Amino acid sequence: MAGVEYRHVDKTYPDGTRALSNLCLSVGDGELMVLVGPSGGGKSTALRLLAGLDPISGGEIWIGDECVNALSPQRRDIAMVFQNYALYPHMTVRRNLEFPLRMMRLGRSATAARVNDTAALLGLTPLLERRPRELSGGQRQRVAMGRAMVRQPRVFLMDEPLSNLDAALRTQIRAEIAGLQRRLAITTVYVTHDQVEAMTLGDRIAVLNAGRLQQVGPPQVLYDRPANTFVAEFLGNPGMNILAAGLSRDRRSLQLRSSGWEIPLAELPQRCRELAQHLAGPFLVGLRPEAFSPRLGTTTEMIVETVESLGHERLVTVRPAADTKGGGQTSLVARLRGGQAEGAGQKIELGLDGEQLRFFDEQGDLMG
Amino acid sequence: MISMPALLGLLAFVVAPFLLAVVLGFSNLRLGSPLPLEWVGFEQYRRIFADPSFTRALFNNLLFALVVVPLQTALALVLALLLNRRLRGIALFRTLFFMPVVFPLSLVAVVWILIFAPGPNGTMNAFLELVSLGAWTPHDFLRDTRLALPAIMLTSLWQGAGFQMVIVLAGLQAIPAELYEAAMIDGAGRWQQFWHVTLPQLRNTMIFVVLVTTILAFRLFDQVQIMTQGGPHDATTTVMFEAVEAAFTRQQVARGAAMSVVLFVVVLLISWLQRRLARQEREVA
Ligand SMILES: Nc1ncnc2c1ncn2[C@@H]1O[C@H](COP(=O)(O)OP(=O)(O)OP(=O)(O)O)[C@@H](O)[C@H]1O
Ligand SMILES: [Mg+2]
Numbered sequence: 244m245a246g247v248e249y250r251h252v253d254k255t256y257p258d259g260t261r262a263l264s265n266l267c268l269s270v271g272d273g274e275l276m277v278l279v280g281p282s283g284g285g286k287s288t289a290l291r292l293l294a295g296l297d298p299i300s301g302g303e304i305w306i307g308d309e310c311v312n313a314l315s316p317q318r319r320d321i322a323m324v325f326q327n328y329a330l331y332p333h334m335t336v337r338r339n340l341e342f343p344l345r346m347m348r349l350g351r352s353a354t355a356a357r358v359n360d361t362a363a364l365l366g367l368t369p370l371l372e373r374r375p376r377e378l379s380g381g382q383r384q385r386v387a388m389g390r391a392m393v394r395q396p397r398v399f400l401m402d403e404p405l406s407n408l409d410a411a412l413r414t415q416i417r418a419e420i421a422g423l424q425r426r427l428a429i430t431t432v433y434v435t436h437d438q439v440e441a442m443t444l445g446d447r448i449a450v451l452n453a454g455r456l457q458q459v460g461p462p463q464v465l466y467d468r469p470a471n472t473f474v475a476e477f478l479g480n481p482g483m484n485i486l487a488a489g490l491s492r493d494r495r496s497l498q499l500r501s502s503g504w505e506i507p508l509a510e511l512p513q514r515c516r517e518l519a520q521h522l523a524g525p526f527l528v529g530l531r532p533e534a535f536s537p538r539l540g541t542t543t544e545m546i547v548e549t550v551e552s553l554g555h556e557r558l559v560t561v562r563p564a565a566d567t568k569g570g571g572q573t574s575l576v577a578r579l580r581g582g583q584a585e586g587a588g589q590k591i592e593l594g595l596d597g598e599q600l601r602f603f604d605e606q607g608d609l610m611g
Numbered sequence: 612m613i614s615m616p617a618l619l620g621l622l623a624f625v626v627a628p629f630l631l632a633v634v635l636g637f638s639n640l641r642l643g644s645p646l647p648l649e650w651v652g653f654e655q656y657r658r659i660f661a662d663p664s665f666t667r668a669l670f671n672n673l674l675f676a677l678v679v680v681p682l683q684t685a686l687a688l689v690l691a692l693l694l695n696r697r698l699r700g701i702a703l704f705r706t707l708f709f710m711p712v713v714f715p716l717s718l719v720a721v722v723w724i725l726i727f728a729p730g731p732n733g734t735m736n737a738f739l740e741l742v743s744l745g746a747w748t749p750h751d752f753l754r755d756t757r758l759a760l761p762a763i764m765l766t767s768l769w770q771g772a773g774f775q776m777v778i779v780l781a782g783l784q785a786i787p788a789e790l791y792e793a794a795m796i797d798g799a800g801r802w803q804q805f806w807h808v809t810l811p812q813l814r815n816t817m818i819f820v821v822l823v824t825t826i827l828a829f830r831l832f833d834q835v836q837i838m839t840q841g842g843p844h845d846a847t848t849t850v851m852f853e854a855v856e857a858a859f860t861r862q863q864v865a866r867g868a869a870m871s872v873v874l875f876v877v878v879l880l881i882s883w884l885q886r887r888l889a890r891q892e893r894e895v896a
Contacts, residue, residue, distance in 0.1 A: 296792050316795040329793040333811040342807070346798035390797070 245307030245397045246272045246430055247293065253301030254288050254454075262288040263454045266302070273428040275421070277445030279435055281477070284451040286434040290400050293432060295319050306397060317346075322391035323400040327407065328383045330375040336362075336386050337371040343394045361393045364423075381412045388420070392427070399424070399431040405440065417444060438478050442466070450474050472607035475529045481558065483601070484575045488528040490519060499528060503565030504543045504595075511597035518602055518611040526610070529601035532558065535577035539594030547585045548574060556580055564590060629875065635868035642862040655869035665870065667845045668853045669877075675764060675849070676828035676881075683768050684820055687775035688813075692805075694776070695783045705780070712774040720837035723766040727752040727838075753839050756846040763834050763847055771827065775820045782816030783809070818889045822882055829878050850874045 247270040254263040262285045270276040278286045291297045295316035303310050311319050330339050344354040362368045365385045405413045421444055424431050441448050442462045450457040458470035469475035476482035487500040496507045508516045545561035559577045602610045639651045659665045694705050726734045729751035739747040752762040794804045832851040841848035858867025
């Protein structure tokens with residue numbers, strides 16, 4: 244049992260690609276930390292450095308109270324689930340599960356006992372004598388999990404372990420992983436580019452973009468108070484609407500630029516009002532799609548562009564009626580309840596919940 | 612329908628000559644002989660198996676295969692492992708080791724005749740004298756009944772290992788890097804990775820290499836023809852050499868044909884045996 248700590252970690256690949264810059268992140272003992280971010284963000288790199296598969300360029304990585312920079316993967320006492328599972332194709336499921344234990348030189352009866360327990364836990368018992376190629380994708384995934392679990396390592400690493408599965412299986416196994424991790428209480432670093440997976444799975448989420456850590460925190464905190472516009476737009480499906488904004492000349496109302504929206508400050512909650520009073524120049528406002536509602540405070544006329552109906556709710560892309568140029572840049576996505584569909588081109592009145600306004604400075608960092 | 616041309620080719624160039632050899636093997640055909648052509652049944656086969664030169668040839672081929680196949684395969688594997696790295700200039704080394712393969716065998720044989728030259732100035736004699744700190748007395752390798760066959764084995768090893776090295780190298784590079792990473796994380800050291808990942812993953816490649824080397828070992832001819840002419844006292848004769856001698860030097864076409872049929876059957880038998888062993892192992896492992 245041990246936590247993990249990245250201390251000012253840098254990684255530059257031999258070809259000069261800078262994959263990680265000054266990563267500082269600590270994962271508590273028994274915690275499930277999800278690394279999430281767009282493709283090429285450096286998630287796999289962070290994991291491979293922790294596993295010892297690639298050398299670190301700067302900084303230190305600690306597992307428990309030990310700096311592991313100089314330790315080979317064999318001596319880090321970690322286990323990893325690979326995206327393509329990397330099962331040994333020439334070995335049966337049983338042999339695959341036994342492998343890490345054989346490398347530890349665990350006794351024969353202890354090995355068999357652990358393998359049988361793990362197989363039972365994951366429902367692999369009937370498959371023990373099969374080869375990986377005789378298994379379905381979901382079963383392979385389980386074997387990969389099993390091979391990581393039998394060892395009872397200090398840390399679990401998982402690199403997009405569900406990305407090769409279909410949606411239904413993914414949801415099911417996601418829940419199983421969460422349950423197992425909680426039961427075993429083994430520190431886990433879980434990489435995904437799927438923000439739904441991140442939101443549902445993580446005790447905490449770390450968002451990586453272009454090799455830099457953007458924000459770390461519990462899923463709800465990241466969703467409610469994203470540290471910058473990148474996190475705001477990345478989390479949530481769809482992400483936050485970001486609009487340029489400014490105060491009216493008389494400082495009595497908030498103007499959302501190029502959306503034609505003007506909201507009297509008096510209508511906004513106290514915190515928003517105070518924050519807005521301090522803003523002299525232009526700034527950015529973020530709005531979750533669920534902040535919109537047909538009848539709420541000051542409404543503005545919007546033209547419907549597209550509607551995606553999901554049955555219980557619909558995602559409506561709208562453009563302010565005042566914005567005659569259109570052009571799509573000022574499109575906003577609103578999440579509205581119910582299934583009745585507006586037609587494209589139809590005009591609707593939308594208001595918004597001032598409680599859910601977020602303010603970002605011109606660089607995109609959260610204010611207040 | 613589409614396979615017709617291939618079938619025709621197979622018929623014309625493989626099946627027909629083989630059938631011809633089988634047919635001729637039952638005759639007494641001898642070019643320039645005054646005797647009339649007769650069908651003699653298995654007489655030719657009885658005769659060649661009674662011929663000590665031929666049985667010696669079979670034995671030599673077998674011995675050659677038993678020594679060269681494992682050695683050459685192991686050598687190819689070691690070379691491939693050494694050359695399977697990302698180092699600067701590695702391509703140069705790969706090319707160097709592959710070079711003997713593109714040399715014509717006759718040239719290789721001539722070069723090795725020089726290396727095995729008798730007297731203390733011969734390269735091999737000088738080398739052995741050096742490494743044995745003077746204990747080695749010069750031998751005439753190619754005219755020594757005990758050393759001639761090993762000398763030919765060495766030549767063949769040198770010539771053939773490069774080709775197999777390239778095949779094994781291709782096999783090595785087809786192994787997914789992820790398997791090694793998984794093994795490392797599972798705690799496997801270098802030797803265990805080799806044992807549990809590399810070797811099993813190379814299985815099919817190695818089966819192929821062993822099969823091809825075995826077949827080549829039974830077709831051994833060029834080196835013998837150029838370096839020793841089968842001598843001394845049949846110490847290096849081979850089935851191919853005997854067959855060619857019979858058919859072309861002594862013009863005993865029927866006898867040569869019978870010998871090549873025997874060779875064909877032996878090679879077929881060994882290939883079949885190896886394939887069976889390989890398949891069994893696949894089921895068990
Ligand atoms: N072996 C390598 N050599 C050079 N550059 C690399 C190497 N591996 C990754 N990179 C680069 O490092 C950056 C981060 O890559 P990484 O694989 O960590 O991203 P990721 O967040 O895992 O992305 P994905 O979601 O697509 O898996 C990318 O720009 C990538 O091109
Ligand atoms: Mg990745």
